[in-house]
Amino acid sequence: MDNKKRTIIQAVAAVLQNGHIAGFFTGRIYGGGAKHFCVPGLNCYSCPGALGACPVGSLQSAVSAWKFRFPYYVLGVMVFFGVTLGRLVCGFLCPFGFLQDLLFKVPAPKKLRTFRGDMYLRYLKYAVLLLMVLVLPFVYKTTPFFCKYLCPSGTVAGMLLTAADERLRGLLGWIFTWKAAVLTAVVLASAVIFRPFCRYLCPLGAFYALFNGVSAVRLKVDSGKCTGCGACASACGMAVDPVKSPNHAECIRCGQCVSRCPHGAISFSHCLSRSSPEGREKA
Amino acid sequence: MTDRRRMILTAALLFTAILLIAAGVAEGQYHQVLAKATRICLECIGIG
Numbered sequence: 029m030d031n032k033k034r035t036i037i038q039a040v041a042a043v044l045q046n047g048h049i050a051g052f053f054t055g056r057i058y059g060g061g062a063k064h065f066c067v068p069g070l071n072c073y074s075c076p077g078a079l080g081a082c083p084v085g086s087l088q089s090a091v092s093a094w095k096f097r098f099p100y101y102v103l104g105v106m107v108f109f110g111v112t113l114g115r116l117v118c119g120f121l122c123p124f125g126f127l128q129d130l131l132f133k134v135p136a137p138k139k140l141r142t143f144r145g146d147m148y149l150r151y152l153k154y155a156v157l158l159l160m161v162l163v164l165p166f167v168y169k170t171t172p173f174f175c176k177y178l179c180p181s182g183t184v185a186g187m188l189l190t191a192a193d194e195r196l197r198g199l200l201g202w203i204f205t206w207k208a209a210v211l212t213a214v215v216l217a218s219a220v221i222f223r224p225f226c227r228y229l230c231p232l233g234a235f236y237a238l239f240n241g242v243s244a245v246r247l248k249v250d251s252g253k254c255t256g257c258g259a260c261a262s263a264c265g266m267a268v269d270p271v272k273s274p275n276h277a278e279c280i281r282c283g284q285c286v287s288r289c290p291h292g293a294i295s296f297s298h299c300l301s302r303s304s305p306e307g308r309e310k311a
Numbered sequence: 312m313t314d315r316r317r318m319i320l321t322a323a324l325l326f327t328a329i330l331l332i333a334a335g336v337a338e339g340q341y342h343q344v345l346a347k348a349t350r351i352c353l354e355c356i357g358i359g
């Protein structure tokens with residue numbers, strides 16, 4: 029899969045999930061039946077273009093409801109995306125991931141692939157999932173902590189809505205200032221580090237990461253063809269070595285390694301194919 | 312993990328996902344998803 033094809037798929041996915049064009053001009057969000065369904069990626073449902081529901085927002089809203097009912101539906105949809113696609117959602121379908129990919133193309137004095145502590149910092153997103161999406165909203169009812177204090181997709185939605193609606197603009201206060209600062213930090217970091225929000229903060233990426241090892245869509249390395257040249261690992265924006273760990277939790281299935289391998293040793297595969305002649309995958 | 316174990320785990324999780332969705336649909340939880348998603352979420356957009 030070359031990068032150009034992936035960019036086209038990402039653009040189409042972003043447009044399909046945000047096709048309510050009138051909303052960008054009127055400042056009114058879409059209110060039709062498609063919002064019964066959750067989209068796979070992080071896409072705020074208050075974005076004026078959004079046609080579906082954001083899974084993280086829906087999960088928090090269910091968890092923080094006064095009268096708690098186990099969120100079967102939203103969780104089921106998220107597990108379904110996780111077990112079928114895993115983080116392929118991040119590589120191909122998530123609009124906020126796409127935005128970061130575009131920002132990474134902006135020239136910067138230095139591009140960082142990884143740095144000391146990078147791999148440890150990545151655990152932060154699991155804490156965000158546990159605390160800001162599940163525990164705090166459950167304990168302090170009616171406050172969706174992740175949406176309110178962190179989610180940059182919501183901030184983009186807020187900017188678009190307030191640009192079109194003067195009344196909403198008049199209501200902006202310190203929370204918006206804080207969220208705009210978070211968004212600015214993510215935007216600036218995205219020009220230097222590949223997908224900083226996905227690496228360190230996204231609770232949806234953390235959720236899908238839990239399924240990458242068992243998801244139906246997978247990567248496969250043909251050890252008979254691999255010469256160990258390392259071209260794949262040095263091409264990986266997420267600093268994963270696919271030869272060592274083809275289904276690593278941090279792999280967003282972007283396919284960069286697949287196209288960079290000079291020997292065609294890495295390919296996309298599915299859960300029913302054998303990962304090696306011994307029928308056992310590397311950890 | 313062996314391929315066989317992994318396949319069993321994938322199938323079991325897929326089955327679980329379908330069961331969860333079915334339970335949610337039976338409870339009409341998709342209505343709450345719609346209700347939340349069709350009103351501007353003030354927290355999300357930074358108004359609080």
Ligand code: SF4
Nearest residue numbers: 118122125226230233
């Ligand atoms: S980690 Fe989150 S923001 Fe990044 S691509 Fe995945 S779902 Fe989207």
Ligand code: SF4
Nearest residue numbers: 264279280282283285
């Ligand atoms: S291992 Fe390959 S598919 Fe996964 S993120 Fe890295 S380059 Fe992309």
